[in-house]
Amino acid sequence: MKPSAKAILAIVATIACAGVAHHLLTWNEGAGPVQPRVKEWIELPPPTDMDMPLREALQKRRSIREYLPEPIRINQLANILWAAQGITHGHGFRTAPSAGALYPIRVYVVIKKGGVDGLPAGVYVYDPHRHALGLVRTGDVSAPLMRACLGQEWVGKAPVDIVLVGYESVLRPRYGDRSFRYMAEEAGHIGQNIYLACTAMGLGTVAVGAFHDDEVKKILGITAPDAVPLYVFPIGVPAER
Numbered sequence: 001m002k003p004s005a006k007a008i009l010a011i012v013a014t015i016a017c018a019g020v021a022h023h024l025l026t027w028n029e030g031a032g033p034v035q036p037r038v039k040e041w042i043e044l045p046p047p048t049d050m051d052m053p054l055r056e057a058l059q060k061r062r063s064i065r066e067y068l069p070e071p072i073r074i075n076q077l078a079n080i081l082w083a084a085q086g087i088t089h090g091h092g093f094r095t096a097p098s099a100g101a102l103y104p105i106r107v108y109v110v111i112k113k114g115g116v117d118g119l120p121a122g123v124y125v126y127d128p129h130r131h132a133l134g135l136v137r138t139g140d141v142s143a144p145l146m147r148a149c150l151g152q153e154w155v156g157k158a159p160v161d162i163v164l165v166g167y168e169s170v171l172r173p174r175y176g177d178r179s180f181r182y183m184a185e186e187a188g189h190i191g192q193n194i195y196l197a198c199t200a201m202g203l204g205t206v207a208v209g210a211f212h213d214d215e216v217k218k219i220l221g222i223t224a225p226d227a228v229p230l231y232v233f234p235i236g237v238p239a240e241r
């Protein structure tokens with residue numbers, strides 16, 4: 001039986017609609033994991049020189065767990081986020097390497113009340129394509145985040161915590177069982193960029209790997225089953241310089 005032109009048209013329209021629906025449901029800014037719903041976008045100032053020779057930054061990098069109770073500046077936060085995942089070349093290539101340039105890691109930012117001048121406390125997501133922060137939820141969640149990190153005080157006291165979240169499903173189709181390993185390796189690259197940017201600007205951070213995944217996800221409002229928090233980086237002005 002030959003399908004009528006009408007039937008063919010209906011099939012094509014259904015496929016097209018499904019494609020559009022899928023695109024809308026999984027819409028995100030460029031490649032990578034699904035973008036969370038964002039209430040408001042805040043453009044960040046462009047990255048600036050961090051004024052410390054690389055040798056000196058490598059020499060001085062240390063894990064810092066005590067911070068002064070003062071905010072960090074928005075341009076400092078912008079520099080750290082750019083160092084973590086900033087777009088540096090065409091095709092979306094970034095400051096940190098990524099297996100197959102698939103970029104499975106999303107950078108979340110938890111801002112404590114008064115943590116960054118001019119920004120309300122809340123959970124934000126960094127969009128490297130816009131070099132902007134997307135407000136996901138308002139409110140100071142630094143205390144629950146500290147509890148989720150086994151009570152590590154530096155997480156609760158830092159004016160800002162950066163959380164790296166990996167989405168394994170971005171890598172699975174290409175890398176199968178090696179996906180988790182690649183994601184963790186990439187988090188290491190991003191983490192070292194965060195350490196060096198902080199050091200170069202006189203800020204302190206520490207890589208925190210001890211936390212309850214489910215609690216961290218809940219605090220950030222992440223429901224994707226494949227999402228895995230990989231690292232938390234509290235950031236602040238060091239108490240001892």
Ligand SMILES: Cc1cc2nc3c(=O)[nH]c(=O)nc-3n(C[C@H](O)[C@H](O)[C@H](O)COP(=O)(O)O)c2cc1C
Pocket residue numbers: 061062063064065152206207208209210211
């Ligand atoms: C995978 C990983 C997990 C870590 N987890 C924690 C942590 O949960 N809490 C913490 O205070 N430090 C943590 N650290 C930081 C180490 O304690 C620190 O790097 C180490 O003491 C060496 O000190 P340095 O970073 O100043 O060279 C972690 C480091 C790595 C690489």
